[in-house]
Amino acid sequence: MSMNKTERSAVFFEEAKKYIPGGVNSPCRAFLAVKDTPRFIEKANGSYIYDVDGNKYIDYIGSWGPMILGNNNPVVLDAVKEVIENGLSFGAATEKEITMAKLVCELVPSMEMVRMVNSGTEATMSALRTARGYTGRNKFIKFEGCYHGHSDSLLVKAGSGLIANGGAPDSAGVTEGCAKDTLTAIYNDFDSVQKLFEENKDEIAAIIIEPIAANMGVVPPNPNFLKQLREICDVNKTVLIFDEVIxxxxxxxxxxxxxYGVQPDMTTFGKIIGGGMPVGAYGGKREIMEMVAPCGSVYQAGTLSGNPVAMAAGITQLTYLKEHPEVYTHINKLGTILYEGLAELATDAKVSCRVNHIGSIGSLFFTGKEVTDYTSAKTADIATYGTYFREMLLKGIYFAPAQFEAMFISYAHTEEQIKETLKAAEVCLANL
Incomplete structure (x- = not known):
């Protein structure tokens, strides 16, 4: 099955470039990192995605994670159809917001209160501001290669699309003043964290971390690393924030x-809590969240926060996950088959490659080194990944269009599709 037909996508891309920077509304979509023409998507269903040229792909992006039940899930879709009859947005309080907040607090061990926002970026930015307000301190620690959205102070050594697109890991337009309170540590290196605490005694408001890094490719934490962060935060009265957007x-x-059995003080979420609708949330301990206006002095607001359509989609998806634990059994089993299968095929093809995975998320790095942090992730050969990506796309497999993004498996994927993917990968890896 060959997918060479890209005429309409190419025409749309040229047209888009006249009106949208780079022709896309988010950099990774431009396919720059893989030197290809971005596919303009028309629809998605189950584990498939379809482009404007009529090509059909097995989808391993799932809108970057939120489509855990599969694309266009009928249960979620029905909930959305039902609620839009009453209006798309009110900018006022609704009962659905309470239902959603109670559900999130019930499902997440550390959550006592939660505030809805519209994106992961808003969630992390607001969580940090709240932590600073709560502690009365200005500085915070983030980790090289961890991406927490595009607010100014978080775009320091931020991984994700920034590395893949060859740009400097710090964005232009971020002032020195804004970045001066951002301290960067090395992921999986507790000594680097300790050193920052020693050098900035009583000045650190928060540590923010992806508990499993997934924006320098997927990099799981070393055993005890998260527990050590919990302990050092306790000793220094510092807020531990888990960015669980992915x-x-x-x-x-x-x-x-x-x-991992480690409770942060605060947690941030992204699109998965809205079934793919534009939504995010941040929350945590009651005493911290009561700093947020109108309770306290930390201001944060949003007309579309708690939007009824997003809440309906989110409540439905989270309730389904709560009532169907077999979703996790299924996606994790398929994850093992896919990622371990890819690792085995790379070894057979004598390709320098590391496959990192945990559950249903994973990444394939074209490097001979074990990938445990930002420095080792950057040893991956971007050009080789681009070749591999393009070959897989031609065979109808839609992986992330960048070396440093994660792949996602959904409940709609089948063992047959995983086998089909591995069959395609066998040929592509052998050709490398």
Whole structure:
């Protein structure tokens, strides 16, 4: 099955470039990192995605994670259809917001209160501001290669599309003043964290971390690393924030914090809590969240926060996950087959390659080194990944169009599709 037909996507891309920077509304979509023409998508269903040229692909992106039940899931879709009859947005309080908040607090071990926002970026930005307000301190620690959205102070050594598109890991337009309170540590290196605490005694408001890094490719934490962060935060009265935009409700129902048994003080979520609708959330301990206006002095607001359509989609998806634990059994089993299968095929093809995975998320790095942090992730050969990506796309397999993004498996994927993917990968890896 060859997918060479891209005429309409190419025409749309040229047209888009006249009106939208780079022709896309998010950099990774431009396919720059894989030197290809972005596919303009028309529809998605189950584990498939379809482009404007009529090509059909097995989808391993799932809108970057939220489509855990599969694309266009009928249960979620019905909930959305029902609620839009009453209006798309009110900018006022609704009962659905309470239902959603109670559900999130019930499912996530560390959550006592939650505030809805519209994206993961808003969630992380707001969580940090709240932590600063709560502690009265300005500085915070993030980790090289961890991406927490595009607010100014978080775009320091931020991984994700920034590395893949060859740009400097720090964005232009971020002032020195804004970045001066951002301290960067090395992921999986507790000594680097300790050193920052020693150098900035009583000045650190928060540590923010992806409990499983997934924006320098997938990099799981070393045993005890998260526990050590919990301990150092306790000793220094520092707020520990888990950015679970990717891992939340995916690694386990209660996220990575449930999986690893480490409770943060605050947690941020993204699109998965809205079934793919534009939504995010941040929350945590009651005493911290009561700092947020109108309760306290930390201001944060949004006309579309708690939007009724997003809430309906989110409540439906999270309730389904709560009532159907077999979703996790299924996606994790398929994850093992896919990622271990890819690793085996790379070894057979004598290709320098590392496959990192946990549950249903994973990444394939074209490097001979073990990938445990940002420095080792950057040893991956981007050009080789581009070749591999293009070959797989021609065979109808839609992986992430960048070396440093994660792949996602949904409940709609089947063992047959995983086998089909591995069959395609066998040929592509052998050709490398």
């Amino acid at each position: 891992t939340g409700f995916r690694i386990a129902l209660g996220g990575a914090q449930e999986f």
